[in-house]
Amino acid sequence: MRLRGVRQSRNVEDRRGRRAGGAAGLGGAGLLVVLAIAYFTGIDVSPLLQQQPGATSGGPVQLSAEEEQAGVFASQVLATTEDVWTDIFAEEFGATYQPPRLVLFSEVTQSGCGGASGSSGPFYCPADERAYLDTAFFAFMAQRLGARGDFAAAYVIAHEVAHHVQHELGILGQANQARAAMSQTDSNRVSVMIELQADCLSGVWASRLxxxxxxxxxxxxxxxxxxxxxxxxQARAGRQPNPHSFTHGTSEQRMRWFVTGYQSGDPAACDTFGAARL
Structure with a gap:
């Protein structure tokens, strides 16, 4: 990405200087593994983090140069999403886009949806209209998943912002309300629709850069x-892939919906809820 000269967003809250002592007990590599388990499976790892020594204590931490740069990068990427979605809301919906705040944190924090360690890694909380990001997740993506490059990281941020777009349009609230009355299998399917739509909206964002x-x-x-x-x-974890347990979509689906958004540049092309084929 060519971010030289791109402004930094003012909608960033950086909490990374306030690490919680408990998570640190896992060690850097161990923490990343735990965070990844939670992020990709939805398992609440709060008890594991809270059981670590000194979980309720923590002091100021000096950010490294790499962490400082990650913060600048995230702020600039967020600014691009603000510019893109402000234009799209005005052009396509005749509405004013209200951007989310991006909270940068280290290891654990609190959100309007509860402890961030329970959802781990990047996530969006509609209750407080904030996207939460532990910038250490970028290292996990590169080192453990092979997802390297600045745009790989930018895509993660854009995906969480896309959930806020869904929230602003009323889609997220309606979908989550419907999920509450469904079986687990049907709820998971709607979750996949939500996530694939966010992938597609991320593609729309990319098309406007x-x-x-x-x-x-x-x-x-x-x-x-x-x-x-x-x-x-699931296959990487040594498990037989189980479609009924999917909450984000298959690799093929996630790639295809991102490309759909990118090639069309049109949010209307991202109607995963009405699509004949996910």
Missing amino acids: DGILEPGDIEEAIGTAEVIGDDYL
Whole structure:
């Protein structure tokens, strides 16, 4: 991505200087594994983190140069989403886009949806209209999943912002309300629709990045979508992929819906709820 000269968003809350001591007891590599388990499976790892020594204590931590740069990068990417969705809301919906705040944190934090350690890694909380990001997740993506490159990381941020777009449009609330009355299998299917739509909306965002994209950027996003598919991750974990348990979609679905958004540049093309084929 060509981010030189791109403004930084003012909608960033950086909590990374306030690490919780409990999670640190796992060690850096161990923590990343735990966070990844929670992020990709939805398992609440709060008890594991809270059982670590000193879980209720923590002091100021000096950010490394790499962490500082990750914060600048996230802020600039967030700014691009603000510009893109402000234009789209005005053009397509005749509405004013209200951007989310992006909370940068280290290891654990609190959100309007509860402890961040329970949802781990990047996630969006509609209750407080904030996207939460532990920037250490980028290292996990690169080192453990092979999802390298700045646009791979940008795609993750854009995906969480896309959930806020769904929230602003009333889609997320309606979908989650419907899920509450469904069986687990049907609820999971609606969850897949939500996630695939966010992938598609991320593609729409990418299609509007005039002068910012570099050769290979879109391939990085597609490669990331592939390695975070439910079937890929379950197989990687040594499990037989079980479609009824999928909550985000297969690798093929996630790649295809991102490309759909990118090639069309049209949010209307992202209607996963009405699609004949997910």
